[in-house]
Amino acid sequence: MNDSNNTVSQIALLKQKLGSAKIALEGINNEHNGKLEQLIHFIGQLSLACKGQNLELDNKLAKLRHRLHNFDSIDEALPELLSIEKLLQSQYRQTMTQLEESRGSLSTLIGQIQRINSAPEKLKKEINYFKQELTKPFHTVWDYIPKMEAMIRFYEQILHDELLQSDHYEILPHHVQLARELATEISEIEFRKDQRDQVLVLKEVLQGDISLDILLESYHTVLSLLLENIAHEKSASQDFLYALNDALTVVRDVVNSSHNNNQRSNQIKQQLNKEINLRVNNADCILVDVNNSTELKVQLTSQLSALKEALSRKEALEQREQNILKKSIDSMRKELNNITQEANSYKEKLFEHQKLNLLDPLTQLANRTALEDRMEQEYRNHIRFKTPLWIAITDIDHFKSVNDSFGHTTGDKTLQVIAMALKNSLRESEFVARYGGEEFVLLLPDVNEEHISQLLNRVREKIKNIPFRFKNQRITVTLSIGAAQVMDHESIEDTFERADAALYRAKSNGRDRIVIDL
Numbered sequence: 001m002n003d004s005n006n007t008v009s010q011i012a013l014l015k016q017k018l019g020s021a022k023i024a025l026e027g028i029n030n031e032h033n034g035k036l037e038q039l040i041h042f043i044g045q046l047s048l049a050c051k052g053q054n055l056e057l058d059n060k061l062a063k064l065r066h067r068l069h070n071f072d073s074i075d076e077a078l079p080e081l082l083s084i085e086k087l088l089q090s091q092y093r094q095t096m097t098q099l100e101e102s103r104g105s106l107s108t109l110i111g112q113i114q115r116i117n118s119a120p121e122k123l124k125k126e127i128n129y130f131k132q133e134l135t136k137p138f139h140t141v142w143d144y145i146p147k148m149e150a151m152i153r154f155y156e157q158i159l160h161d162e163l164l165q166s167d168h169y170e171i172l173p174h175h176v177q178l179a180r181e182l183a184t185e186i187s188e189i190e191f192r193k194d195q196r197d198q199v200l201v202l203k204e205v206l207q208g209d210i211s212l213d214i215l216l217e218s219y220h221t222v223l224s225l226l227l228e229n230i231a232h233e234k235s236a237s238q239d240f241l242y243a244l245n246d247a248l249t250v251v252r253d254v255v256n257s258s259h260n261n262n263q264r265s266n267q268i269k270q271q272l273n274k275e276i277n278l279r280v281n282n283a284d285c286i287l288v289d290v291n292n293s294t295e296l297k298v299q300l301t302s303q304l305s306a307l308k309e310a311l312s313r314k315e316a317l318e319q320r321e322q323n324i325l326k327k328s329i330d331s332m333r334k335e336l337n338n339i340t341q342e343a344n345s346y347k348e349k350l351f352e353h354q355k356l357n358l359l360d361p362l363t364q365l366a367n368r369t370a371l372e373d374r375m376e377q378e379y380r381n382h383i384r385f386k387t388p389l390w391i392a393i394t395d396i397d398h399f400k401s402v403n404d405s406f407g408h409t410t411g412d413k414t415l416q417v418i419a420m421a422l423k424n425s426l427r428e429s430e431f432v433a434r435y436g437g438e439e440f441v442l443l444l445p446d447v448n449e450e451h452i453s454q455l456l457n458r459v460r461e462k463i464k465n466i467p468f469r470f471k472n473q474r475i476t477v478t479l480s481i482g483a484a485q486v487m488d489h490e491s492i493e494d495t496f497e498r499a500d501a502a503l504y505r506a507k508s509n510g511r512d513r514i515v516i517d518l
């Protein structure tokens with residue numbers, strides 16, 4: 001009995017212990033689950049922080065977050081964790097490679113920035129220090145971003161300094177060259193009288209010390225002057241067309257009204273003719289019908305006076321018609337005279353313009369366009385009549401030193417004097433043009449080979465003997481001349497090139513001489 005009592009009490013004790021162990025286990029489970037839940041929450045947050053690095057990883061992490069949210073399906077998430085782990089490893093390697101590459105790019109960029117000469121010294125030092133910093137590897141993106149920001153700052157500062165100095169852009173040799181070319185080009189354009197002073201000033205400016213601003217302003221001025229000219233030309237042609245139109249309208253009105261008058265007169269004339277015919281017929285009838293001579297006389301007298309009256313109306317009508325016609329013709333003649341006058345003045349203007357377009361404004365010699373025309377014409381004559389034709393190209397020696405020592409205005413005057421002297425030293429049939437700058441081209445037809453040297457030397461001597469006096473200093477200006485004769489089957493362009501090459505030889509052989517390409 002005792003034994004069974006003991007057993008019962010031991011079982012009760014064991015039950016009690018089991019109960020408390022169960023409670024303790026539940027407590028442990030709860031605590032474990034609480035920590036697991038915290039861990040899962042943490043994984044969820046961590047996965048969110050990884051978002052945006054890799055699309056596949058993002059998708060997998062989103063799925064994982066969803067699974068982990070549902071506590072019961074944690075087991076299903078376990079295999080996915082494995083693949084996410086692999087992805088994370090590869091992502092890490094990729095990120096590190098990318099960071100290394102970015103560091104390399106930053107080093108290259110900073111090298112380029114360092115080569116910008118205009119950067120201030122202080123900044124250059126900072127950049128140097130930064131360059132050393134860049135030799136250390138990046139561990140995270142957060143190492144990269146501030147470096148990138150620093151780079152942008154350097155760049156910004158250099159740009160800022162450059163912009164501050166932009167008012168004083170350096171003038172480069174090719175800007176000076178452009179200015180000189182613009183000066184030469186505007187010398188070759190014909191401007192209106194009221195624009196010429198402005199153009200002269202502009203030319204002087206372009207040939208002096210120039211800044212970029214002045215060069216741009218000059219381009220703007222030239223463009224405005226040209227546009228002004230175009231507008232002027234346009235309005236002149238418009239005026240002429242309007243005048244022409246007005247005159248034609250008057251003529252058309254006159255023709256119309258005389259046509260209408262004519263029609264009306266024709267109707268009246270027909271009426272009158274009918275009446276006259278009727279009177280004559282009546283007279284015929286009277287002659288047949290009436291026997292009594294007195295009555296015949298009365299009736300005939302009445303018919304004749306009606307006929308007379310009809311005839312005088314017809315005469316008056318014709319007179320009026322003639323007057324109207326005369327008036328119309330007079331007014332048309334007046335209008336036609338007006339148009340002719342208008343057209344003549346327009347033609348003259350065009351002709352003047354054409355002529356001016358072919359003249360070099362500074363020297364009043366033929367310009368390059370005129371030279372090309374004349375060359376063609378002389379070449380045609382040479383082919384047709386088999387007469388000799390020479391081209392001589394002449395260039396003033398050391399002309400730059402005239403400009404440099406005495407100024408461009410003196411240079412211009414010198415060009416004018418030489419141009420006149422060249423023109424005066426040639427025959428009527430010979431031709432000289434300013435080819436550009438200080439270069440002139442002579443076309444010499446009908447000159448034999450044995451006379452060409454003599455002719456060109458005479459020209460050269462003539463220029464050499466001009467007593468130029470600049471700033472009270474006696475200056476001798478000399479020419480170098482290269483010449484060539486058009487050969488059989490040779491184009492005029494080829495002859496020109498040979499003459500140019502001869503000029504080059506004259507220059508390199510010491511200047512103040514002629515060289516003839518034979």
Ligand SMILES: Nc1nc2c(ncn2[C@@H]2O[C@H](COP(=O)(O)OP(=O)(O)OP(=O)(O)O)[C@@H](O)[C@H]2O)c(=O)[nH]1
Binds near residue numbers: 184187395400401
């Ligand atoms: N005053 C003035 N100078 C001009 C004009 N056109 C060109 N020039 C100048 O002519 C000079 C030509 O100089 P270069 O081509 O160096 O020749 P150069 O000094 O004559 O020397 P060589 O030809 O070698 O003997 C430049 O200084 C031009 O500015 C112009 O219309 N007026």
